[in-house]
Amino acid sequence: MTIQRRAFLAATGLLATPRLARAQQAGRLVILGGGFGGASAARFARDHHPRLDVTLVERGARFTTCPYGNLVLAGRRDVESITFGYEGLAARGVRVVRQSVAAVDAGRKRLRLADGAELPYDRLIMSPGIDLRWGAVEGYDEAAAARMPHGWIPALQQVTVLRRQMEAMPEGGVFVMTIPDNPFRCPPGPYERICMVAEYLKRAKPRAKLIALDAKNGFSKQPLFQDAWRELYPGIVEWRGASEDGRVVRVRPAAMEVETEFGDKVKGDVVNVIPPQMAARVARDAGLADESGWCPVKPETMESARAPDIHVIGDACIAAPMPKSGFAASSHAKHAVACAAASLAGREPPAATYFNTCYSHVGPDYGISIVGVYRGTPQRMEEVPGSGGISPRTAALGERAAEHRRLEALYADGWYESITREMFGIA
Numbered sequence: 001m002t003i004q005r006r007a008f009l010a011a012t013g014l015l016a017t018p019r020l021a022r023a024q025q026a027g028r029l030v031i032l033g034g035g036f037g038g039a040s041a042a043r044f045a046r047d048h049h050p051r052l053d054v055t056l057v058e059r060g061a062r063f064t065t066c067p068y069g070n071l072v073l074a075g076r077r078d079v080e081s082i083t084f085g086y087e088g089l090a091a092r093g094v095r096v097v098r099q100s101v102a103a104v105d106a107g108r109k110r111l112r113l114a115d116g117a118e119l120p121y122d123r124l125i126m127s128p129g130i131d132l133r134w135g136a137v138e139g140y141d142e143a144a145a146a147r148m149p150h151g152w153i154p155a156l157q158q159v160t161v162l163r164r165q166m167e168a169m170p171e172g173g174v175f176v177m178t179i180p181d182n183p184f185r186c187p188p189g190p191y192e193r194i195c196m197v198a199e200y201l202k203r204a205k206p207r208a209k210l211i212a213l214d215a216k217n218g219f220s221k222q223p224l225f226q227d228a229w230r231e232l233y234p235g236i237v238e239w240r241g242a243s244e245d246g247r248v249v250r251v252r253p254a255a256m257e258v259e260t261e262f263g264d265k266v267k268g269d270v271v272n273v274i275p276p277q278m279a280a281r282v283a284r285d286a287g288l289a290d291e292s293g294w295c296p297v298k299p300e301t302m303e304s305a306r307a308p309d310i311h312v313i314g315d316a317c318i319a320a321p322m323p324k325s326g327f328a329a330s331s332h333a334k335h336a337v338a339c340a341a342a343s344l345a346g347r348e349p350p351a352a353t354y355f356n357t358c359y360s361h362v363g364p365d366y367g368i369s370i371v372g373v374y375r376g377t378p379q380r381m382e383e384v385p386g387s388g389g390i391s392p393r394t395a396a397l398g399e400r401a402a403e404h405r406r407l408e409a410l411y412a413d414g415w416y417e418s419i420t421r422e423m424f425g426i427a
């Protein structure tokens with residue numbers, strides 16, 4: 001450990017906390033991952049549990065959100081406008097440690113950081129997100145992703161590469177997108193992406209086509225997306241589900257070609273492969289994932305089903321029927337913090353209610369959404385009957401349709417603004 005780092009940890013009480021100082025703390029809450037779940041947890045813990053000692057460990061200096069990445073593809077946003085730093089959280093008293101976590105020692109209740117330092121915790125909240133399953137689609141590895149970008153993890157470069165490829169695409173060219181089976185990050189995300197790419201093509205390359213090859217037959221907000229493709233992008237968007245041989249099993253980056261289950265070969269000028277996914281490595285290495293690659297949790301507290309004193313939240317955990325969304329991760333975060341604080345204070349955890357809303361932009365002044373409220377019980381996570389639903393279809397809205405869609409697009413922007421301000425301690 002460097003002297004600087006030792007001095008930092010000693011100054012913050014993390015290295016060897018004197019008994020007196022410890023007694024004044026309600027406990028050491030360490031949060032792994034500064035994305036939607038982790039940053040939200042840090043903010044909520046700092047604001048609502050002032051006696052907790054809150055440390056956030058994140059490997060990146062800045063965080064580029066996946067939400068609104070599709071708007072970068074449409075040319076409506078730039079990457080800088082969806083990228084945030086951790087100064088706001090630090091200014092609010094969150095101890096931000098910029099390090100990669102090499103290992104979680106659940107037995108000794110410590111994290112081992114990449115620089116060799118150890119970080120002890122009383123309670124750990126992990127929100128490390130996802131990894132891509134390289135090789136699950138034959139031929140799709142990290143080298144292939146340079147030619148056939150996924151744009152599916154907060155990797156600024158990937159969205160930028162995809163956008164540049166779209167700009168370089170010839171008029172009359174083909175954009176191919178491959179979509180995985182459930183579960184995966186952001187169930188409506190690929191379909192919002194279809195819309196945002198189509199919006200760009202309609203404007204910049206009106207003779208181009210987008211072919212989406214899907215490993216499943218049904219998807220989130222399907223009737224609304226399909227209405228929008230017919231209304232806004234006729235002749236541009238073609239979607240093929242699994243029963244129409246849409247499942248892609250192989251890619252050939254050199255030929256910019258993908259191959260389906262039954263041998264159809266589809267070539268694209270741009271090929272966007274969204275591969276199958278799993279919980280991020282740090283969670284799998286810690287033994288927190290099951291054979292599915294995702295982490296089972298107790299729905300009433302978001303505690304790991306596999307290790308004590310650890311909550312696993314966000315995309316990495318199994319919280320179905322909740323979707324893997326940023327909104328859901330933030331909702332898990334608030335409940336996990338409340339449960340951690342209660343447990344450290346020797347109290348019972350509060351009742352578990354979680355929320356989700358996923359907005360999608362589908363065209364100019366045209367937004368749609370899906371909403372759900374969920375209850376975590378010792379047996380399962382369940383949607384509260386009658387609590388949610390999707391936006392009405394255009395036919396049902398009649399002459400109010402345009403105004404309704406315009407308002408939903410505004411609500412989407414409001415949601416993005418408020419969740420990012422909350423997560424990053426901006427206001």
Ligand SMILES: Cc1cc2nc3c(=O)[nH]c(=O)nc-3n(C[C@H](O)[C@H](O)[C@H](O)COP(=O)(O)OP(=O)(O)OC[C@H]3O[C@@H](n4cnc5c(N)ncnc54)[C@H](O)[C@@H]3O)c2cc1C
Pocket residue numbers: 032033034035036037038057058059060063065066067068069070099100101102127128129130151152153154185186189190193280282313314315316324325326327328329357358359360
């Ligand atoms: C195209 C697209 C559009 C989307 N749109 C929406 C939307 O409109 N609304 C919505 O609610 N959701 C949306 N999502 C989903 C949303 O991005 C995810 O659900 C959300 O990011 C999950 O939060 P998380 O905290 O689990 O993971 P992340 O936000 O990915 O955060 C994980 C963090 O952990 C860090 N980390 C991982 N391992 C380590 C380690 N070993 N050491 C240190 N740090 C580590 C990572 O660097 C990262 O910062 C979208 C996703 C995509 C791909």
